[in-house]
Amino acid sequence: MRKWICLLLACLLLPLPVRGADPELSVIAPAEPLIPWETALIRYTLPEAGTVQLTLTDGEGREIMPVARDVQGVAGKNTLFWNGTWERESAPAGVWRLRLDAGDAHAETEIVIAGEAPAVAARPAESLEPLRLSFTPATTSPWNGRDASLNYWTLPMDIHEEERIWQVLTAPITVINIGKNSTEKTQVTIRKEPSADSEGVGVVTCETQGVHVLERGEEWSLIECYSSSFHDSKILNWNVLVQGYIPTKYLKEEIPNQEMGMVIDKLTQRLYLFREGRLYSTLLVSTGLSNKRQPYNETRSGEFLLTSKVGDFKSDNLTCAKAIRFNDGDLLHEVPYVLAADGVSRIYDTCEPKLGTKASHGCIRVQRKKTPEGVNMYWIWDSLKKNSKTRLLIWEDWQGRQIEIPAEDTPLYWSAREGTYYHSAEQCSGVKEGLVLARFPYGELETGAYAKLKPCPYCAPVLRRAEIEEINAKYAFGGDHDPVLTEARKSCPRPLK
Numbered sequence: 001m002r003k004w005i006c007l008l009l010a011c012l013l014l015p016l017p018v019r020g021a022d023p024e025l026s027v028i029a030p031a032e033p034l035i036p037w038e039t040a041l042i043r044y045t046l047p048e049a050g051t052v053q054l055t056l057t058d059g060e061g062r063e064i065m066p067v068a069r070d071v072q073g074v075a076g077k078n079t080l081f082w083n084g085t086w087e088r089e090s091a092p093a094g095v096w097r098l099r100l101d102a103g104d105a106h107a108e109t110e111i112v113i114a115g116e117a118p119a120v121a122a123r124p125a126e127s128l129e130p131l132r133l134s135f136t137p138a139t140t141s142p143w144n145g146r147d148a149s150l151n152y153w154t155l156p157m158d159i160h161e162e163e164r165i166w167q168v169l170t171a172p173i174t175v176i177n178i179g180k181n182s183t184e185k186t187q188v189t190i191r192k193e194p195s196a197d198s199e200g201v202g203v204v205t206c207e208t209q210g211v212h213v214l215e216r217g218e219e220w221s222l223i224e225c226y227s228s229s230f231h232d233s234k235i236l237n238w239n240v241l242v243q244g245y246i247p248t249k250y251l252k253e254e255i256p257n258q259e260m261g262m263v264i265d266k267l268t269q270r271l272y273l274f275r276e277g278r279l280y281s282t283l284l285v286s287t288g289l290s291n292k293r294q295p296y297n298e299t300r301s302g303e304f305l306l307t308s309k310v311g312d313f314k315s316d317n318l319t320c321a322k323a324i325r326f327n328d329g330d331l332l333h334e335v336p337y338v339l340a341a342d343g344v345s346r347i348y349d350t351c352e353p354k355l356g357t358k359a360s361h362g363c364i365r366v367q368r369k370k371t372p373e374g375v376n377m378y379w380i381w382d383s384l385k386k387n388s389k390t391r392l393l394i395w396e397d398w399q400g401r402q403i404e405i406p407a408e409d410t411p412l413y414w415s416a417r418e419g420t421y422y423h424s425a426e427q428c429s430g431v432k433e434g435l436v437l438a439r440f441p442y443g444e445l446e447t448g449a450y451a452k453l454k455p456c457p458y459c460a461p462v463l464r465r466a467e468i469e470e471i472n473a474k475y476a477f478g479g480d481h482d483p484v485l486t487e488a489r490k491s492c493p494r495p496l497k
């Protein structure tokens with residue numbers, strides 16, 4: 001366990017390069033008091049690349065605790081995560097200084113360490129689990145201000161946070177309204193400086209895409225969002241979190257659907273449907289899969305409103321049924337099918353087995369098989385009005401995020417008689433009527449007859465431990481789960497030629 005934590009801590013200290021260079025040496029502490037064992041972001045700026053040391057000191061320059069040792073920083077802005085501990089010791093509560101040393105130069109700032117969270121302090125040291133990082137959609141934001149409100153941008157990407165997710169799903173959302181009708185497929189350029197002549201850093205889609213207002217000015221406001229760049233957008237910047245200016249008069253608040261909302265997690269490839277305050281049903285999806293030629297296939301993250309019900313449309317030989325628009329060319333629709341030679345039968349074999357993994361050109365493909373709660377894409381279509389303004393939160397699969405490994409006693413279900421699938425629910429729509437499912441714990445899934453079972457395509461059960469570990473290794477901090485997209489982003493942002 002000790003090794004585990006050391007390894008994780010080492011991972012946490014890898015620097016993340018952030019866009020936009022600033023020549024002065026500086027360090028910024030977390031805005032909130034840092035609670036030991038909870039992860040917080042430290043930002044620092046270097047005039048040139050080099051090795052840095054971060055130290056917690058008292059007012060007189062005496063060392064209280066190392067924060068990070070021999071970290072490689074890039075020229076410009078850097079971020080690193082710290083959990084308020086060193087070699088398993090918590091930093092003492094108090095108002096201290098955070099000192100950054102880079103070569104002969106140093107910078108420092110105030111940092112507040114809070115007492116340990118009661119739940120953490122009460123746990124015996126031996127049972128301390130590996131750290132779980134708390135990521136938000138704005139995790140790599142270089143904005144140095146503070147947003148103390150709860151919204152999409154400050155909400156931790158943790159599906160267990162049902163209450164807070166519901167608050168965010170139903171709160172007002174700020175969208176772009178340019179004062180014209182039918183602008184769902186119109187985009188506005190986000191400018192580097194508050195001026196119409198300033199270069200573009202990204203684009204935002206009108207009416208449906210939510211923006212994080214950082215600084216509201218009279219004429220121009222500083223906002224952030226993921227750039228909704230498609231192949232034909234004016235600024236090409238593939239799903240990059242950008243900050244920049246748009247005219248303040250374009251900002252408009254909308255009240256979303258108060259009965260229903262959805263979270264799409266690009267890491268787990270699942271749609272979490274929330275209804276009347278709680279997580280109601282979990283469905284398998286496929287979001288976009290980028291490639292060298294089409295980096296814009298990656299589904300753009302952010303918060304959106306579901307608006308126009310487009311209906312069925314064809315894409316090559318695939319038919320996508322029940323499509324609802326949420327971001328320009330990105331729609332939520334049923335997993336596509338191919339029409340059989342008889343012109344009537346639908347063949348789902350091409351796309352359906354890929355649900356639960358990235359596969360689309362940017363749209364979100366939703367399962368057609370009914371969950372135990374009876375939900376599928378047809379159900380969603382039927383439940384939503386024409387312009388329902390249902391909020392959709394799309395969580396970015398930030399490098400460093402990890403899928404939680406289920407507890408050993410998590411209940412699963414199967415039938416020895418049917419013997420093909422393991423299920424997440426005792427009553428599954430995919431099970432023949434009259435067939436009774438027996439319960440067994442997740443901890444036994446790799447043993448005996450359970451080892452051969454496949455995950456049921458109806459009830460979206462948890463993945464096997466080895467599968468989760470494989471995904472987690474790909475997403476481990478400091479790695480790169482999508483080098484093709486990383487390469488494509490090197491030439492961004494750039495204007496469309």
Ligand SMILES: [Zn+2]
Nearest residue numbers: 423428456459
């Ligand atoms: Zn099932």
